[in-house]
Amino acid sequence: MALSPQLSGALHDWIDVFMYRAMRELLRLLRARGLSLSHYSLLMRLYKEGPCVVGDVADMLGVSRPAATQLIDHFVAERWVTRVEKAEDRRYMTVALTLRGRALTEECIAVRHRWLDDLSPLPAARERAIIAGLNALTDEVTRFQAAPNKRKSS
Amino acid sequence: MALSPQLSGALHDWIDVFMYRAMRELLRLLRARGLSLSHYSLLMRLYKEGPCVVGDVADMLGVSRPAATQLIDHFVAERWVTRVEKAEDRRYMTVALTLRGRALTEECIAVRHRWLDDLSPLPAARERAIIAGLNALTDEVTRFQAAPNKRKSS
DNA sequence: TCGTATAATTAAGTTATCTTAACTAATAAG
DNA sequence: CTTATTAGTTAAGATAACTTAATTATACGA
Secondary structure (H helix, E strand, O other), X not given: OOOOHHHHHHHHHHHHHHHHHHHHHHHHHHHHHOOOHHHHHHHHHHHHHOOEEHHHHHHHHOOOXXXXXXXXXXXXXXXXXXXXXXXXXXXXXXXXXXXXXXHHHHHHHXXXXXXXXXXXXXXHHHHHHHHXXXXXXXXXXXXXXXXXXXXXXO | OOOOHHHHHHHHHXXXXXXXXXXXXXXXXXXXXXXXXXXXXXXXXXXXXXXXEHHHHHHHHOOOHHHHHHHHHHHHHOOOEEEEEOOOOOOOEEEEEOHHHHHHHXXXXXXXXHHHHHOOOOOHHHHHHHHHHHHHHHHHHHHHHHOHHHHHOO
16 A cells, blocks of 8 residues: 555655755754764664664664764763663663753754745645645654554555 | 744644654665765755856865865766866866766655655545645745745845 | 673774865966 | 966875774673
8 A cells, every 4th residue: 555646746746845955954054063974863863762772873873883882972972962871781871862962953853944934825725735734644654653564564 | 924833833743754764764875875974965966956066066065175076086986977177167177967876866865755655545635635735835945945035035 | 600692892993084285277367 | 478366186194983803891591
């Protein structure tokens, strides 16, 4: 099962114009803040899915354990995360965002939104249609993200 | 002038779930292809806005001229771009995507789309509403991108 | 309890990417 | 024509991010 070709096409068009613009703004911010792709990935991962251990960071980024350690060293030095031993098993180190790290992540998220606010308003009826449609799409993606395997196996 | 708070909110929600997913897929591809942020930026720039000269690359990325030269050296070695003197003024070098470079860029664009196609279909009426709405949004953003200054000054 | 496995770190070295300074070549200006 | 300006490159060196190999510390199983 899949979206209709028409909806798929409309989504692709929208995503192309949207992503080009949003990415440009995001890359500008990352460069200004001295953040790499790995930095961004780790920030978003911790923001969206909560604390994890050092090995998770290595696996997520597809790098070696020492590389993850070093990346986290940097994050700790910047006070974006804390790194503390797990009580249950002291071999593990739990990595979690600080308030400072959370604020930086939210700044990355905000640049996606900011330029949208300069757009001209649309007719009220059209706006209502978009709102309802987007909310349906958002729900669908959220459900899909929560249980992707069940769906894929169909 | 701006979008209504309701539409703005619906867009933000959609963008949050969409970007998180799309970025994850994109970053995975970039890593697999050995592409950096600068590589991605340059590919997209050339794809969307056509050929440019070396200095434009430096300015776009916010790096020195030698850094741009070296990045383009790499792109030429990978056969992603050509670099040729301008006939009118032979001090300038025109950088343009090859077919190979275009294909790589389109691969980056495609990962944004692919996972969307796994979503479940929505009710037909809802789909029609989303299609009409997204097309209106896409047009609006396209118009805005074509003439951002005129709009901002209002 | 002693050997083994696991999580993370340290150490050493490689590579990519950036910088500044010096250079080449082409155009423009006096 | 001679000098200055501009675009791009070359050269040399700094830095960040990665690798593998060795090390430390904890947990677990015979």
